[in-house]
Amino acid sequence: MNIIIIEDELKAARSLESIILELRPHSKIVTKLQSVESSVAYLSENKQPDLIFMDIQLSDGLCFEIFKSVKVSCPIIFCTAFDEYSLEAFKANSVDYVLKPFSKTDIADAFKKVDELRNFFQQGSTPDISSLLSQITPPAGKKSFLVFKNNKYITIATNDIAFFYIRNELSTIMTFDQQEYVVNQSLDQISGQLSQDQFFRLNRQYIVNFSAIKEVEHYFMRKLFVKLTIPTPEKLLINKEKAPVFLSWLENR
Known part of the structure; x- marks a missing residue:
């Protein structure tokens, strides 16, 4: 199996290469690329590999820019530190979405998953589409969260949550009626349980509900300033790298 690694962190690329060759010793790492530009150039001039391991945030932008310039027909496994891009990833030949540190x-x-996907289409019989989709389609999302407050367990419906944020180093729920509840999970864990159609991870401190977004403004340094229907403790800013993905999410829900 010929494999390409697209990863701008050299340490992560070396670690990934080591694991791949340990698991699949007969595979060949054809090349390791670090940027959108170099990836477009390589994929435009060379034969498609059998599989690509791809980071999402590269040295010169988001990897999704690659697909605007060159057709990638092989399966892709995304390896990233951010789970908010999974909706975009699943539109781009994604077989799996692995969060760092993997x-x-x-x-x-x-x-x-790659092996099972290939087996489906190599068999003469019709593949089990429902089984296949269960492996490559993002989950619908958690319907409620159990919290503990005032010596009582309370169930908070996910639709009632305006945003999750870090307050005093604790993950906290803010409801639309401005009630706060501490959640005994990290924002990374919470994000992985939410509907990606309904919630977006703005930054390391905030996950917001689409229904809570009032308006979005341009800000300094090509950032975006997100205003919600209820007040927030600080300004909600999205960096220039994530801004296009956020705008796409707003438009394509």
């Missing part, structure tokens, strides 16, 4: 088990599971 483990050997994560990569082994991703290879398993």
